[in-house]
Amino acid sequence: MVTQFTGPLAMISAAPLASLIEPWLAEDGLLSTGIVAKIVGVGKGRGLCLLFLILASLLIAVSGVTFYYPRLRNLEDEIPDAIVVKQEVEDSTDTEIKKKK
Numbered sequence: 047m048v049t050q051f052t053g054p055l056a057m058i059s060a061a062p063l064a065s066l067i068e069p070w071l072a073e074d075g076l077l078s079t080g081i082v083a084k085i086v087g088v089g090k091g092r093g094l095c096l097l098f099l100i101l102a103s104l105l106i107a108v109s110g111v112t113f114y115y116p117r118l119r120n121l122e123d124e125i126p127d128a129i130v131v132k133q134e135v136e137d138s139t140d141t142e143i144k145k146k147k
Contacts, residue, residue, distance in 0.1 A: 060097070068093030 070076045071083065071092040078088045086095050112118045 060094070064094040064097050066093070067096050071096060 068090075071078060071086065071088055073088060075088070077083055077096075082096065086092050086099065117124070
């Protein structure tokens with residue numbers, strides 16, 4: 047359920063976040079002369095590019111941290127998908143044979 051919620055949330059929040067960063071990368075913006083401007087560029091549409099790079103870097107960092115955390119890395123092996131309860135099922139022919147004896 048949570049995974050289905052994150053897609054629309056990302057779509058709704060991407061444009062407002064990029065519009066907050068956009069003025070920083072304008073021709074006379076805060077980040078228009080630094081290393082960020084050399085990587086991303088300066089001008090219209092660069093806020094979304096910077097947002098994409100920041101979030102991709104964050105995703106790589108989180109993936110790296112979780113890889114070195116063994117409890118999380120081995121989660122698929124440690125926690126079973128479902129608990130299987132074995133039940134003995136008697137066949138109807140077995141009960142009829144037992145009654146005849």
